Amino acid sequence: MARKRWTFAIALMLVLALFAAACGSDDGGSSSGDEEFKIAFVHVGPTADKGWSWAHDQGAKYLEANMPGVKITTLESIDEGPDSQRVFEDLAADGNTLIFGTSFGYMDPMLAAAENFPDVTFVHATGYKTSDNMGNYFGAAEEGRYLSGMAAGERTETNLIGYVAAFPIPEVLRGINAFTLGVREINPDAEVQVVWTSTWLDPTKEGDAAQALLDAGADVIAMHQDTPAPGQKAEAAGAGWVGYNTDMSEFAPNGWLTAAIWDWGPFYLTTAEAVKAGTWKPEVVYGHMADGMVDIASFGPSVSDEMQALIETRKQEIIDGTFAVFPDPIVNQDGVEQPLGDIFGMDFFVEGVIGSPKS
Amino acid sequence: MNESVLMLTIMAAIGLGTPIVFATVGEILAERSGILNLGVQGMMLVGAVAGFWITFQTENLWLGVLLAMIAGAALSVIHAFNSVTLRVSQIVSGLALTIFGTGVAVFVGRAGDIPLIGEPSPAVFNKPILPEALADLPIVGPLIFGHDALVYLSWIVVAVSSFYLFHTRPGLTVRAVGEDPASAEAAGIDVSRIRYIHVMIGGALAGLGGAYFSLALVPSWLDNPVGPAGWIAIALVILASWRPWRALWAAYLFGAAGRVSFTFQTLGIAIPASLLAMLPFILAILAMLVLTSGKRARFLGAPAALGIPYFREER
Numbered sequence: 050m051a052r053k054r055w056t057f058a059i060a061l062m063l064v065l066a067l068f069a070a071a072c073g074s075d076d077g078g079s080s081s082g083d084e085e086f087k088i089a090f091v092h093v094g095p096t097a098d099k100g101w102s103w104a105h106d107q108g109a110k111y112l113e114a115n116m117p118g119v120k121i122t123t124l125e126s127i128d129e130g131p132d133s134q135r136v137f138e139d140l141a142a143d144g145n146t147l148i149f150g151t152s153f154g155y156m157d158p159m160l161a162a163a164e165n166f167p168d169v170t171f172v173h174a175t176g177y178k179t180s181d182n183m184g185n186y187f188g189a190a191e192e193g194r195y196l197s198g199m200a201a202g203e204r205t206e207t208n209l210i211g212y213v214a215a216f217p218i219p220e221v222l223r224g225i226n227a228f229t230l231g232v233r234e235i236n237p238d239a240e241v242q243v244v245w246t247s248t249w250l251d252p253t254k255e256g257d258a259a260q261a262l263l264d265a266g267a268d269v270i271a272m273h274q275d276t277p278a279p280g281q282k283a284e285a286a287g288a289g290w291v292g293y294n295t296d297m298s299e300f301a302p303n304g305w306l307t308a309a310i311w312d313w314g315p316f317y318l319t320t321a322e323a324v325k326a327g328t329w330k331p332e333v334v335y336g337h338m339a340d341g342m343v344d345i346a347s348f349g350p351s352v353s354d355e356m357q358a359l360i361e362t363r364k365q366e367i368i369d370g371t372f373a374v375f376p377d378p379i380v381n382q383d384g385v386e387q388p389l390g391d392i393f394g395m396d397f398f399v400e401g402v403i404g405s406p407k408s
Numbered sequence: 409m410n411e412s413v414l415m416l417t418i419m420a421a422i423g424l425g426t427p428i429v430f431a432t433v434g435e436i437l438a439e440r441s442g443i444l445n446l447g448v449q450g451m452m453l454v455g456a457v458a459g460f461w462i463t464f465q466t467e468n469l470w471l472g473v474l475l476a477m478i479a480g481a482a483l484s485v486i487h488a489f490n491s492v493t494l495r496v497s498q499i500v501s502g503l504a505l506t507i508f509g510t511g512v513a514v515f516v517g518r519a520g521d522i523p524l525i526g527e528p529s530p531a532v533f534n535k536p537i538l539p540e541a542l543a544d545l546p547i548v549g550p551l552i553f554g555h556d557a558l559v560y561l562s563w564i565v566v567a568v569s570s571f572y573l574f575h576t577r578p579g580l581t582v583r584a585v586g587e588d589p590a591s592a593e594a595a596g597i598d599v600s601r602i603r604y605i606h607v608m609i610g611g612a613l614a615g616l617g618g619a620y621f622s623l624a625l626v627p628s629w630l631d632n633p634v635g636p637a638g639w640i641a642i643a644l645v646i647l648a649s650w651r652p653w654r655a656l657w658a659a660y661l662f663g664a665a666g667r668v669s670f671t672f673q674t675l676g677i678a679i680p681a682s683l684l685a686m687l688p689f690i691l692a693i694l695a696m697l698v699l700t701s702g703k704r705a706r707f708l709g710a711p712a713a714l715g716i717p718y719f720r721e722e723r
Contacts, residue, residue: 095631097518097526126631244673247685252626253635254666254685257424261670264416277528278626285534300528300628404673407680 086325088112089122089145091136093152093275094250096125100275100294101249104311105151105174107295111314116321129154137162141169147324149317150174152249153218159183170324175220177393179331186316187220188336188343190293191227191392192367193309195374196345196360197291198231200306201239201269203356204289205232208239211262213255213272213279216247217407219395221273224309226399227374228271228291233401235356242267243404252278263288269306280304289351296346305349307360312341339368382406413675417667418660419550422559425656425663427452427620427634429562431641432648432655433569434613438484439645440573441606442586444715446502447487448614449638450509455480455615457513460524460622460629467530472623473558473616480615481608483509488607492600495717506638517629529627533558533620558620563656565613570652582606586711589718599718614638640692647695649708658695662688 088109096106102125113121122145127136133155140148141162147170150159156176163171163183171183179185201210210232215221229241242265244258256278259270263282269289272279277300283290284301292298292308316336323329336342345364348357366372377389382398398406431448438445445451459476463469483505490501517525533556536543542553573579582602584592589599621633640662648654669684 095525097523098630099526103526242674244670245682246670247682250630251635252628252630252633253424253621256626257420257667258670260420261667261674264413264420264671265674276626276630277628281528281627285532403676405678 085118085120086116086147086321087120087122087143087145088147088321089124089140089143089149091127091133091140091148091150091152091155092123092125093129093154094126096123098250098275099277099297099300102151102275104294105149105313108311108313108317109149112317112321115314115318119321129158131158134158134162137171138165141166146170147172147321153220156185170329172320177333179333181331184320184329184331184334186320186334186336188311188340189338189374190220190309190311190343191223191374192338193343193345194224194227195231195367196364197271197307197309198228198233199235199360199363200348200352200356201228201271201289201291202232202235203353204306204351205236205239205269207266207268208236209265209267210239210241210269210271211259211265211267212241212243212402212404213258213262213270213274214243214245214404215249215273217245217405219393222395222398222406223392224273224293225402226395229399229401230374239401241271241402243398243402245404246274248274250275252276255279256282259283260286277301289349292346298347298349303350306352307348308346310344310346312344315340316342337367338364339370413671415547415550417664417671419554420667421660421664422551422555423625423663424666425659425661426559426562427617427625428637428641428644428659428662429566429656430617430620431614431638432644432659433565433652434610434617435641435645436610436648436650436652436655437569437573437582437613438607438610439714440586440650440711441582441603442589442711442713442716442718443488443491443603443607444498444502445484445487445491445505445607445610446499446642447484447505447509447638448610448641449634449636450506450512451480451483451611451614452509452618452621452634452638452641453513453632454483454509455618456622456633457516457524457618457629458615459619460529461516463529463531463623464524464527464629469531469533469623472531473619476615476619477612478615480618481612483512484607484611484614485604487611488604491717492603492607495719498715498717510632514631517631524629525631527629529623529629531623532627533624534627556624558616558624561616566652566656573652583711586713589713593720614641617641640688643692643696646708646710647692650710662691665691 090109092102094102096102149172151174153175156178159171159173160178163180173185175187176185232239246254246258248254255274259279259282263286270279270283271291277297280290280301284304289306290301290304291306298305375389378386379389380400381387455476458479459472462475463472487501487505490496491498536554537557538553543549585599585602593599626633644658647658665688
């Protein structure tokens, strides 16, 4: 008798749990029609994060609006790692002809899925592996980072800027270094203190890391992760904030300076059109400000008109190709000049950064 | 900067520890009555979303607190029903509660005309409530008088529940039910009623802890503002050996461990950040290993009937 009740209760709970889970997902049903061109997006965080995944989702919406007959499936909060292969294969089996994965950790699982589904095109963001039916793409965020660093350099009075960093990989190091170079163009005495959180999306930790930096005397906070939590802490402390990915000014109306932001839409559209036309080739795409993939967000109230004008000038120089964010040779953290090397394998900090580039 | 690193770390420990204090004390009350509830994570998340939702609509933080407690308690009734009335495995029911609560929080965050997800909270618990003159005192000022209202509420909750458990007759009754429900019933105590009530108090406090995340620590909604706090709370119950005051210190220790990983980096102390990030969890695991080995758990105060379904007819 006890067992019977037990079974009943567990069954009930599971049904309820499944119901709740089903409600939470926004994966539309799959009615298969030959006419529609099915594209899927897989994101590591919720598309409402107002950060990384949100920016990609805006790109997907642009694609949807500009390509007739396209049917887009979006999966959000999909963990990186081996299980994501199953997610990619499910999407491929479901008739999607083009699948985008927008986080670094999807690289190997996607490569494995691509091998099992040779007729489906896979495109991976931020990685470095390609195959016959898998390409990858990313953009020169460092161009926007440099410009946002200029605004931070103007704002700081303590000459200490806090940088809440995710993982010590080249992408993140490029961002920190470009930001610091921008800061020091304006304010050669300012330094950038880096704190690693080992997270992409954990508001509690990222907010607390920002708080630790503010406690250490930083009066501007910059960041890499996908949540606005560091900005909320900066706002509460009356400090400045440089965001990332999107215009997050609503989270810190006073502290907001600006941010390096993304516009993925045109890339998604050209990729989808190439796949549909059969002209797509597996290649490594690295977009720039000149392509419109990278930009800088609106300026907050404390960025002076002169600085805005200077940033606009520098932006134009970057677009025209007359200004390189990273000089070669480059002065490293120890004050020693060294060759720039391959920026996709960047593993050092430039002069002016405090912290370890190895986490 | 005239505040020392130590002071700032203690302040951070109190801030980061407060939600865990609520959840841990709540779980202590439930476990003292003999019910193990592994659904803390789910109850915290439901509390976090409920509190955020009503505050988002009304900008009233105290309504948020109230609804968070109601939501946490409401979810815990499912567990009380499963484990007290149906007498199912408390472990399975508690885990199911966590899965269910997580799903509810994600669902509620995306439902409605204006989904909560991605929105900042219009009001935040971040203002000290005591007169500024007190908070300006050296050292004790910020440490004792410089907190937001919920920190003081957490201290009251700890003091009251400790007094209740160990110095009142109803508290003695709760402990009796957790130690030996059969004897307690023979003495005329309604075991089921006591257990229902304390599981629900535990749920309300977990919900309140969840709201501290969504209304104070990370005042915005993004599926899970709580992190793994619910699981930490369950581990800290053991570290605190089922005593509320110890739960307070344990939660603060955990909060400090979280902050230390960042503070060390700003001080240039060369320990890998990834290692430091593990510190709180290593601490919790070590505490559990040391404290629960052999017969020590019993000695520490684990209720004897904890997690065991009570069948009157099998006495």
